Every structure is written in structure tokens, then in C-alpha cells.
Amino acid sequence: xxxxxxxxxxxxxxxxxxxxxxxxxxxxxxxxxxxxxxxxxxxxxxxxxxxxxxxxxxxxxxxxxxxxxxxxxxxxxxxxxxxxxxxxxxxxxxxxxxxxxxxxxxxxxxxxxxxxxxxxxxxxxxxxxxxxxxxxxxxxxxxxxxxxxxxxxxxxxxxxxxxxxxxxxxxxxxxxxxxxxxxxxxxxxxxxxxxxxxxxxxxxxxxxxxxxxxxxxxxxxxxxxxxxxxxxxxxx
Amino acid sequence: xxxxxxxxxxxxxxxxxxxxxxxxxxxxxxxxxxxxxxxxxxxxxxxxxxxxxxxxxxxxxxxxxxxxxxxxxxxxxxxxxxxxxxxxxxxxxxxxxxxxxxxxxxxxxxxxxxxxxxxxxxxxxxxxxxxxxxxxxxxxxxxxxxxxxxxxxxxxxxxxxxxxxxxxxxxxxxxxxxxxxxxxxxxxxxxxxxxxxxxxxxxxxxxxxxxxxxxxxxxxxxxxxxxxxxxxxxxx
DNA sequence: GGCCCGTTTTGCGCTACCGCAAACACCAGG
DNA sequence: CCTGGTGTTTGCGGTAGCGCAAAACGGGCC
Numbered sequence: 001x002x003x004x005x006x007x008x009x010x011x012x013x014x015x016x017x018x019x020x021x022x023x024x025x026x027x028x029x030x031x032x033x034x035x036x037x038x039x040x041x042x043x044x045x046x047x048x049x050x051x052x053x054x055x056x057x058x059x060x061x062x063x064x065x066x067x068x069x070x071x072x073x074x075x076x077x078x079x080x081x082x083x084x085x086x087x088x089x090x091x092x093x094x095x096x097x098x099x100x101x102x103x104x105x106x107x108x109x110x111x112x113x114x115x116x117x118x119x120x121x122x123x124x125x126x127x128x129x130x131x132x133x134x135x136x137x138x139x140x141x142x143x144x145x146x147x148x149x150x151x152x153x154x155x156x157x158x159x160x161x162x163x164x165x166x167x168x169x170x171x172x173x174x175x176x177x178x179x180x181x182x183x184x185x186x187x188x189x190x191x192x193x194x195x196x197x198x199x200x201x202x203x204x205x206x207x208x209x210x211x212x213x214x215x216x217x218x219x220x221x222x223x224x225x226x227x228x229x230x231x232x233x234x235x236x
Numbered sequence: 237x238x239x240x241x242x243x244x245x246x247x248x249x250x251x252x253x254x255x256x257x258x259x260x261x262x263x264x265x266x267x268x269x270x271x272x273x274x275x276x277x278x279x280x281x282x283x284x285x286x287x288x289x290x291x292x293x294x295x296x297x298x299x300x301x302x303x304x305x306x307x308x309x310x311x312x313x314x315x316x317x318x319x320x321x322x323x324x325x326x327x328x329x330x331x332x333x334x335x336x337x338x339x340x341x342x343x344x345x346x347x348x349x350x351x352x353x354x355x356x357x358x359x360x361x362x363x364x365x366x367x368x369x370x371x372x373x374x375x376x377x378x379x380x381x382x383x384x385x386x387x388x389x390x391x392x393x394x395x396x397x398x399x400x401x402x403x404x405x406x407x408x409x410x411x412x413x414x415x416x417x418x419x420x421x422x423x424x425x426x427x428x429x430x431x432x433x434x435x436x437x438x439x440x441x442x443x444x445x446x447x448x449x450x451x452x453x454x455x456x457x458x459x460x461x462x463x464x465x466x467x468x469x470x471x472x
Numbered sequence: 473g474g475c476c477c478g479t480t481t482t483g484c485g486c487t488a489c490c491g492c493a494a495a496c497a498c499c500a501g502g
Numbered sequence: 503c504c505t506g507g508t509g510t511t512t513g514c515g516g517t518a519g520c521g522c523a524a525a526a527c528g529g530g531c532c
Contacts, residue, residue: 063375069383073375088368094375121357128364131371132324138374139299139309139330145381146425147305149488180509189382191490196511212498212509230303386519417480430519432480448479448528473532480527487520496511502504 008055009106012079013130017122026116026123030106035099037178041083044096048085050107054078057103058165058177062186063095072186074134075100075177077164086110087127101177145189151198153188155227158208162217171209173220178213244291245342248315249366253358262352262359266342271335273414277319280332284321286343290314293339294401294413298422299331308422310370311336311413313400322346323363337413381425387434389424391463394444398453407445409456414449 006023009015015023032055035041041052044064059076073095076082085093108116117124144153158175167176181192181199188195199215202208207223209216217223242259245251251259268291271277277288280300295312309331312318321329344352353360380389394411403412417428417435424431435451438444443459445452453459 063379065379065383067383071379071382073378084368087364088372089365090368090372094372117361118357121354121360124357124360124364125353128323128360128367129325131364131367132320132326135367135371135374136324136326136330138371138378141378142309142374142381142425143299143301143307145378146307146422147301147303181511182509186382189378192510193491193512194489196509197489200511416478427520428480429482429521433482433519436481475532476530478528478530480525482525483523485521488518490515490517492514492516494511494513496509498509499507501506 009053009079012053014053014081014123014126016126018120022120026120027106029112029116030108032104032106035103035105037099037102039099041097041099041103041105042093044094045092048083048091048093048110050083050109051081051086051113052083052097052108053081053106055104055106057099057101057105059103059105060098060100060183061095062098070186071189072183074137075161075165081127081130084127084131086113087131100179150188150190150194152227152229153190154184154195154198155223157184157187158215158217159220159223159227162220166217169216172216172218174214174216179215180213245289245315248289250289250317250359250362252362254356258356262356263342265348265352266344268340268342271339271341273335273338275335277333277335277339277341278329280330281328284319284327284329284346286319286345287317287322287349288319288333288344289317289342291340291342293335293337293341295333295339295341296336296419297331297333306422307425308419310373311397311401317363317366320363320367322349323367336415386424386426386430388463388465389426390420390431390434391459393420393423394451394453395456395459395463398456402453405452408452408454410450410452415451416449 006020006027009027010020010023015026018026030053035057041059042048042050044062054076056078058078059082061073061076061082062070063073064070076097082097083093085091117127144156148156161175161179162173165176166173181195185192185195199208199210202223203210207217207219207226209218242256242263245263246256246259251262254262266289271293277295278284278286280298290312292314294314295318297309297312297318298306299309300306312333318333319329321327353363380392384392397411397415398409401412402409417431421428421431435444435446438459439446443453443455443462445454
């Protein structure tokens, strides 16, 4: 089994308050694996046999309705955990996880979780924090979907992506993994057509530069204004 | 300080795997309080000095935007915890809690939490489960808001309320706390006008019986059909 | 019993956004 | 260099549901 270097993960919030020796013991239970772009890591509804920590790359978690519609639950950034079904008492994965870029993950068997949190209670506390944070983010998203119109929601979504996974360029901030209009639509509760129209509009105003699965925020500042303005659009 | 009877709360999921003596110790740190109908328990943005366990009554947690719009995050039923800001690492309450009926709660000081989970790790694990469940419910709600139209969302919302807090009557299921059209609108991301129109329609079809802050599902079964039908409305 | 206030109902435009469809751009592979 | 396929753009109706306004209802309180 591949050895995992503790120094790479010791600083993660998940392991806050965990001694180096404990961390070593925790990591011994994990194996690492590589998933290539566009391959599924687990499928919604499958037995939750493992949970994951993303080391490198980007993963999209998406939920599908019985009728086949999808929404993007979140994009996982390096250092974050995902597939924690057991922590929340679910036997099956509630969403599908797919690598949107070549990705490297640590994998623990779900069965190890109860033992781990018993031996290292800090793990449970840390996980509680991150799950709680995600819960708050979900509530924010619900609030946005209830009260804002599409353009503002897209602005917020892109700003969040830029914050989480933005690469600074001299002429703006690029979202550093492939993302389609469809993906953005599924994050904001609209259609790819509407997303396309709005991004086109922004592009002609010089706010963004975008192409096939690629988005660069040229004027993040002005997009913040868009995101925060009232519904009346500031008609003067 | 009022003594709390352990037998009333011992069976709650929060205390699963906690010994009676430990439970006793945990409860010694709490005090109980009564909130009358329509009084605020805490306000969004206030210092999170306490966390709560609802013993009796019903509490609405709502989030307000900078522009004053509100959404209902959830209704708290007896036996559930709320105001767990510290568990998720927040110093301030992210929402406002208001008693919608005369309510009795247990109150712990936030400062007790770290000590409690250190002494009783099961608490952290149990809380993680409930927070995880709420996270899943939030995702379901986002999915619904993204893919369903208003009538179906209202159907789902009422069915959930009925399940959580429904009182069985001989002629249907009554939601056993006061709830307005406005509240339902804020749960489903629509306006009170639209809710009113839809409930009026249902009433004339005999699906519900409703009045001032009062809703009885007369035909839960048919409402399930409404909730689950496809967008095409089953046009024949 | 009568008054007052919060809730609910309902009508009527309006518009943001969807849904379909067709053309278009771009990348990969042969 | 051509060709197929996936992602994107754009036009053009159609409509679900919003927003405003006004009326009706109902229940509590004096």
C-alpha cells in the first residue's frame, strides 16, 4: 500500500488537534487512488463503502431526480472531504461524485469511521464543523434561490467558485477547472440557455472572458456589485 | 434551578449511547425556560451564547436578507436541538428563532459545549448525524426549488410538516401549530398570493381544509400524487 | 355586540425566464 | 485537412408566477 506523507495533510482543518502519531495511525487505514477526468468516483444510491479526502484535482457532487434532472450540490476542492454518508447515518450515497479534472484522493473504508472517531474524538468535532459550515452554505443558497433573480445568483455562484478555486491571472481570476454553462445552470437553478445569455451580456461589457468550459472573471469587483444590488436593478 | 427529569429526554437521538449518569451530568448544566407564542428566542446576528433543546411547543427558524426578505429555514419539533451555532464554528446565530406556540426549552451555555463533547464524545457523533440529516434535507429542498414548480413544492412542504408535526383527526391530518400562507411561501420560495391561490384550488377539490393559520390535509394520498407527478401535469 | 387589525382571497396586467429549435464555434481524432 | 461531436450562442414565442391593489373575512378585545 502506498505511503501517504503526513506533512501534506497535517494542516487540514479535518486534522486540527490531532497529534502526528495519531495522524499517522489514521492515514495507515487509508489508501490513495487516482481518478481521471470525467470518471465517476461513486454513484448516487450506491452502497457507501468508503469516504474520501481530495488531495489534488476537483470533484463535482451532483444529485439526480427520479426524472433525470440534475443539480450540482458542490464542487470539492483539494483538502476537503466528501462522500461522508456514514457520518450522517446514510447507508447509500445521496449524490454522485465525478472527477472534473484528473484527481487524487485518499480513501477510507466506511467501516473504519466508528473506530476512528472513538479513538480520535477531534475528528468528529472537526467533521461536525465542516458539515455545519456546508449546512449554512446550503441555507444561503436556498435564500438566494428564494429571493434573487437569475443574474444575481450566477454572480454569487461564480464569485464563490473564484474564491474557492480561483487562479489569479494578471488580467483577472480564472476558475481553474473545466465548468460548462450547464454546470452553472445546475448550481443556480436555471437553464444553460439563460446562463449563456447572461454570460454573453457580461462578456460584451468586459466583465468576464469565457469560452468552452472556461471562465475568467475580468472585473470581479463589478460582478460583486451585480451580485449585491437590489432587485430594482438600480434604475436611475 | 429547576430539575429536569431525565426520563423525558433519555430516548432522544441526541443522547443515544449516553449512560443515565452521564445524562444526569449533562442536564445539570442546562436550565429550562418557557417562551410564549410569538416571542423571539434568539435573533439572527446576535452572539450565540446558548444552544437549545425543544421540549414542548414549536419553533420557527428563519433567515433574513439584508433587504428584509425572509425565508423559513425549518420548523423545530419537540425533541430537536436548535441554535447550535458553536457546533459549526459560528460566533453568531445565522437565523432568528421564534416560538410559534407556547414552548418549553432546555438551554445550555455555548461555553459548555467543548467540555461536554470532550467528556461525552457520543454527543458529537449524534449531533453530527442530525446536522448531516439536515444537510441532506437542505439539498433536497434545493433540488425541489430547482426542478419543480410551485404547486409541487407546496405539496411536498405540507406533507413534510404533516409527517413531522401532524395531528391525526378522523377527517384528515392537521398541522398542529399556527402557520400562515406567508410562512408556507417562505418555505417554498414563492409569495403568499400564489400559496393562497393554490390552497384555494385544493380546497375546492376537497384536498385540504384550511383557515386562518390552520391547515388540515383531508386527502394526503392525493396530495402525494400532486407532489410526485411530472412537470407535464399528466395531461392525457 | 361592535370595532379593529391581521390574514386571506381574488382580479388583472406584466415580465423574467423557460423551452424549443437552429445555427454556430471549437477541439479531437483520423 | 476534413469530419464528427460536444459545448455554446441566439432568436422567438409562450407562460408560470410575481406584484400591486382592493375587497372580504374572521377573531379577539373592550
